[in-house]
Amino acid sequence: MKVLVPVKRVIDYNVKVRVKADGSGVDLANVKMSMNPFDEIAVEEAIRLKEAGKADEVIAVSIGVKQAQETLRTALAMGADRAILIVAADDVHQDIEPLAVAKILAKVVADEQPGLVLCGKQAIDNDMNATGQMLAALLGWSQATFANKVDVDGDHAVVTREVDGGLQTVKVKMPAVISADLRLNEPRYATLPNIMKAKKKPLVEQTAADLGVDVAPRLTVVKTSEPATRAAGIKVGSVDELVAKLKEKGVV
Amino acid sequence: MHFGLTEEQEMIVSTVRSFVENEIYPHEAEVERSGAVPPGLGEEIKRKCIEMGFYACNFPEEVGGAGLSHLDFTLVERELGRGSMALTHFFGRPQNILMACKGEQRERYLLPAVRGERMDALAMTEPDAGSDVRGMKCMGVRDGGDWVVNGSKHFISGADHADFFIVFIATGVDETPHGPKKRITCFLVDRGTPGFEVRPGYNSVSHRGYKNCILYFDDCRLPDAQVLGEVDGGFAVMNEWLYATRLTVATFSVGRARRCFDHALAYAAERKQFGQQIAKFQGVSFQIADMITEIDAADWLTLSGAWRLDQGLPANREIASAKLYATEMLARVTDATLQIHGGMGLMDDLPIERFWRDARVERIWDGTSEIQRHIIGRELFRPLGA
Ligand SMILES: Cc1cc2nc3c(=O)[nH]c(=O)nc-3n(C[C@H](O)[C@H](O)[C@H](O)COP(=O)(O)OP(=O)(O)OC[C@H]3O[C@@H](n4cnc5c(N)ncnc54)[C@H](O)[C@@H]3O)c2cc1C
Numbered sequence: 001m002k003v004l005v006p007v008k009r010v011i012d013y014n015v016k017v018r019v020k021a022d023g024s025g026v027d028l029a030n031v032k033m034s035m036n037p038f039d040e041i042a043v044e045e046a047i048r049l050k051e052a053g054k055a056d057e058v059i060a061v062s063i064g065v066k067q068a069q070e071t072l073r074t075a076l077a078m079g080a081d082r083a084i085l086i087v088a089a090d091d092v093h094q095d096i097e098p099l100a101v102a103k104i105l106a107k108v109v110a111d112e113q114p115g116l117v118l119c120g121k122q123a124i125d126n127d128m129n130a131t132g133q134m135l136a137a138l139l140g141w142s143q144a145t146f147a148n149k150v151d152v153d154g155d156h157a158v159v160t161r162e163v164d165g166g167l168q169t170v171k172v173k174m175p176a177v178i179s180a181d182l183r184l185n186e187p188r189y190a191t192l193p194n195i196m197k198a199k200k201k202p203l204v205e206q207t208a209a210d211l212g213v214d215v216a217p218r219l220t221v222v223k224t225s226e227p228a229t230r231a232a233g234i235k236v237g238s239v240d241e242l243v244a245k246l247k248e249k250g251v252v
Numbered sequence: 253m254h255f256g257l258t259e260e261q262e263m264i265v266s267t268v269r270s271f272v273e274n275e276i277y278p279h280e281a282e283v284e285r286s287g288a289v290p291p292g293l294g295e296e297i298k299r300k301c302i303e304m305g306f307y308a309c310n311f312p313e314e315v316g317g318a319g320l321s322h323l324d325f326t327l328v329e330r331e332l333g334r335g336s337m338a339l340t341h342f343f344g345r346p347q348n349i350l351m352a353c354k355g356e357q358r359e360r361y362l363l364p365a366v367r368g369e370r371m372d373a374l375a376m377t378e379p380d381a382g383s384d385v386r387g388m389k390c391m392g393v394r395d396g397g398d399w400v401v402n403g404s405k406h407f408i409s410g411a412d413h414a415d416f417f418i419v420f421i422a423t424g425v426d427e428t429p430h431g432p433k434k435r436i437t438c439f440l441v442d443r444g445t446p447g448f449e450v451r452p453g454y455n456s457v458s459h460r461g462y463k464n465c466i467l468y469f470d471d472c473r474l475p476d477a478q479v480l481g482e483v484d485g486g487f488a489v490m491n492e493w494l495y496a497t498r499l500t501v502a503t504f505s506v507g508r509a510r511r512c513f514d515h516a517l518a519y520a521a522e523r524k525q526f527g528q529q530i531a532k533f534q535g536v537s538f539q540i541a542d543m544i545t546e547i548d549a550a551d552w553l554t555l556s557g558a559w560r561l562d563q564g565l566p567a568n569r570e571i572a573s574a575k576l577y578a579t580e581m582l583a584r585v586t587d588a589t590l591q592i593h594g595g596m597g598l599m600d601d602l603p604i605e606r607f608w609r610d611a612r613v614e615r616i617w618d619g620t621s622e623i624q625r626h627i628i629g630r631e632l633f634r635p636l637g638a
Binding site for chain 1: 259260262263264266267270271273300303304305306309318320518
């Protein structure tokens with residue numbers, strides 16, 4: 001079985017984001033970019049499936065600007081076998097919307113015929129949480145989102161999902177789209193031997209136009225603004241004082 | 253000329269950086285507080301580093317290392333330099349002088365060191381012989397086929413965790429027109445060798461938890477099989493293998509300065525006095541401008557020294573310049589960062605006072621600033637007969 005893992009190049013989670021002066025978005029010029037952390041978890045899970053003998057090949061795919069190559073190299077250095085880059089924008093500030101990404105992925109799936117698409121539940125830049133679901137719909141495949149545990153067994157997979165207030169276990173027919181949640185696994189560091197090998201692994205490049213997908217935005221960003229700053233807290237000297245303060249505020 | 257990193261180098265840098273941020277930073281406060289590496293943590297860092305294939309990455313592939321070039325390795329160490337030395341010590345980088353191991357020494361010292369099974373420490377300095385290495389008093393005397401060693405070494409870093417020691421010992425004296433000159437031999441000494449003892453050293457303001465020890469030799473008997481290199485060939489192995497270690501100090505200094513700088517930059521942009529961000533005062537922003545200029549200069553100087561080694565070009569003067577400039581830069585950058593933080597800079601709630609303290613030793617070990625200047629001057633003037 002082939003596993004396809006879509007990975008997105010996003011602003012590094014350690015970077016303190018700055019809103020552009022005109023409010024049109026977040027400043028990405030000269031900012032450290034990394035693989036979306038949920039996608040890293042998806043890559044890790046796919047590699048584990050391969051190590052467990054349940055997958056034969058792990059293919060990473062990224063859609064966006066040319067620089068997403070670096071993100072794919074990271075996936076290769078973690079242990080993916082090969083990579084596909086779909087260039088869909090040349091301005092780093094242009095975000096490709098979930099529907100366009102899902103349509104492109106559907107084309108890649110048609111070409112590659114994977115038995116499983118393992119993606120991150122959402123990208124930490126715009127938190128859309130939509131691509132995996134849209135892809136499953138376009139393909140007519142089963143889907144299991146927010147995976148906390150994945151057990152692939154022949155023609156089906158048992159997936160434990162993180163849902164409000166607990167966990168839910170579902171059994172889905174393969175092929176399927178599974179999206180990774182935070183606690184699915186702890187991604188490995190790239191190993192030095194794999195870093196050295198990554199360059200030699202195949203990375204093919206196509207464009208969205210090659211695949212006939214229109215990536216023109218359908219959503220309009222009205223305004224981007226900094227979150228309100230939190231007011232400073234206070235220190236209390238004892239539990240009694242804490243309880244008194246909470247009562248005062250009407251919280252308890 | 254090309255100033256960019258290759259894709260591999262970019263990945264090496266980002267991998268080591270995230271390792272340091274995720275596996276080292278979270279434990280630093282505890283090391284500072286307790287002055288020691290929490291039990292088991294060193295082993296855990298070591299295990300992860302071995303799994304990642306980074307352990308002993310400075311060694312050639314034929315002995316089990318990763319065969320990194322000097323430049324690649326300098327980049328690895330630059331990122332390690334950001335973290336606490338007590339902890340990054342376990343991101344193992346055995347002394348490359350072990351490549352001088354011959355015959356069964358390879359199985360006993362070199363290969364286990366590369367595999368992370370045995371840790372090493374290097375001992376040259378003595379209470380009465382620091383910069384003047386040749387002035388050492390620790391002496392080996394022939395007795396049968398063995399050497400009987402007496403004397404001591406101090407300031408020996410990492411000795412608390414070392415399984416064996418690479419020790420420079422005087423093994424004779426030559427009479428020369430300039431007076432007596434000691435012959436030096438390098439020995440491999442196992443912990444537990446009779447007559448050899450490792451005792452706790454001093455407490456240092458720099459690098460808490462990264463301990464130094466005192467080594468005592470009391471009629472310690474060492475056979476010729478323990479000689480690394482040739483008898484009386486201590487300076488030869490030292491010169492062949494040890495002069496690149498100054499690049500370690502230089503690149504560590506650059507990494508730490510960059511981490512420190514990020515604090516200075518963020519604080520200057522946030523802290524408000526007189527109704528505005530302090531970065532708006534030129535008195536502050538000019539300090540920041542000088543800092544980044546010096547950091548970049550030290551970074552390039554250091555990387556170019558490593559590059560020269562890879563090209564097989566003479567590098568002694570350049571490496572001395574890198575060690576000198578990077579460590580003095582670090583002192584200025586940490587001091588200015590502290591100044592920009594005002595009183596808070598001195599408090600151990602922030603890591604700034606630690607960066608400032610840690611910076612101090614860099615100008616002293618691996619050859620003081622004065623010794624580096626001496627080397628630079630000698631390299632420049634010797635050809636001129638001065
Ligand atoms: C924390 C720590 C860890 C260390 N770890 C190790 C280790 O693992 N192994 C090891 O072998 N050593 C180690 N050292 C020793 C270190 O390399 C020496 O401290 C250093 O070489 C200086 O020697 P010294 O301290 O005896 O100073 P000295 O040599 O006594 O120097 C005193 C002063 O005189 C100056 N001076 C000396 N000679 C000259 C000259 N010719 N021209 C101008 N000025 C001169 C020096 O620059 C210095 O300012 C460590 C030191 C420290 C502080």
